[in-house]
Amino acid sequence: MTTPFLHINGIRKTYGPVVASDHVELAISEGEFMTFLGPSGSGKSTTLYILAGFQDPTAGDIKLRGQSILSTPSHKRNIGMVFQRYTLFPHLSVGENVAFPLRVRRMGQSEIAEKVKRALALVRLDGFEDRMPAKMSGGQQQRVALARALVYDPPVLLMDEPLSALDKKLREEIQVEIRRIHQETGVTILYVTHDQEEALRLSDRIAIFNKGKIEQVGTGPELYANPATHFVADFIGDSAFLSGELAGVQGNRAALRFANGQKVVDIPLHGAGRQGQAADLMLRPERVELSAEAGAEGASLPVTVQDITFLGNCTAVAARTDWGDAMTVRLNFGHPLAGRLARGDRLHVRWSPEAAHAFVRG
């Protein structure tokens, strides 16, 4: 195997008895947009801070182009970073903020002026050189921070939830900008977020963090179509989980039995499982249908309608299985059933084969 561009090699970080990150292993190629996605406290920021040199790992190594960077202090790592909080130097103008990394590198005056101009053009803030940071919006400040982090052409750019302080509309606007900047510069980006939509929108690949460990790494479609664990399945997408137990396992297909004895069969099973273990049936919402007729034996479940909510482009139907699990099915606008449903109606939930997954619980 060739040497990866950036290799996070078995990083472990503990604070006393608390394990913040546990054997994080990841190879990132040059120019890749890699996102660390996970809930807060899952170890994604810790891993990023170790890359930045703000913290030392308890064990493991980080190699850039095959060379360990752990013994290099932050200011010599030549890594760019955009922080969650606004970290522009408040006493310096926008131009001087962007020039700062070049000034501490003692670059020539004309070269600095040219690079600053180019970096500000990249984030579409041409002509803002003399503005003070306090006079700018949050979105503009983060764009200046991006220009400051890119002006010295770092091989790796770290972004630690840079958009979390912004409102939704502005966030989406800057996400588009970040994508464009990534394409234009070809810089390798490591991006931390807890927002699955942001991760899917931006990344080439996503590493899902949970309790200090990486649960799965893959492209958005890979993770969505083939989640390795219950956690990944739950974290990406908006799926229904119905709880039962494994009634039979054949290779990687399983049959599940629910509390009232109803059974479903031929469901892809993720991870190892034995008969009798508690397991969940996961149904992706877009491949699930409500129908008046039952499907083939073991490929549909009867439900009772609890509530109907019209949402414009779709109607959300809250339904309950016969053993009491709740799930929501969306009917697109114009669906033949949409106008004719009432609470208490008995219907059948059916799914296409790719939409159902079985996960052992635990």
Next chain:
Amino acid sequence: MFSAITAGRRGSGLGFALPAVLLLFAFFVVPVAALLTRSVTEPELGLQNYAVLVGSSTYARIFFNTFFVSGVVTLITVLIAFPVAWALAIMPSRWASIIFAIILLSMWTNLLARTYAWMVLLQQTGLINRSLMALGLIDAPLQLTNNLVGVTIGMVYIMLPFMILPLMGVIKKIDPAILQAAALCGATKAQALRRVLIPLAGPGIASGALMVFVMSLGYYVTPSLLGGTANMMLAELIAQQVQSLVNWGMGGAAAFLLLVVTLGLYAVQLRFFDAKEAR
């Protein structure tokens, strides 16, 4: 209607301030005016007191001593207080509050007691001289009292809290992430200090330095106990003129000059920082 409310509020605010304004007028403005009057009327009408103050080399020496010592004290205080304030700001809060309490406690201890303590430490056979000699660093005791060295040491000690407090205020407000950003941008510790930390702490340094400098200009107890009569400072001159020589005219003139210098410095600082804010 709205403006009527605010106007009413402003009026009542003035009402609340009235006792304080009267108090200041009666006990500050009037005595200063009286002193100013005496400085141009005693022993006879005219500016002869000021002419003597400005013209004589003895008094020039006293003015020089005062400004020189105050300047050195301010400089040393800034240099010591900055790292202390920085350490206090980043220290775990439990430790910071203990050290903070020690600093405050020293401020609340009687000034005379603290100055006498320094006399004991600094004298020829004092702890400092004996320790240095025991360590073999010096052969003969250093002259640390009855000169400006002693005055400077004692005053730095007394002024330190007045510098640490405002500095801590500004340093605590600096987001540590800004310094992390500076480090990732490639700034060494020294560059981050010079280009980020000190400029951001600037207002705190300026207000602390002004306070220490102005307080030092008018300080009496420490210079008179540690400096001796040969190294007089302005406050001692005023005391001598008024108490020993009963020369109110001369004392008043010196006091008034001190007040003018102090107000001038304050005006410079206000102007400097207002201009910065407005930008």
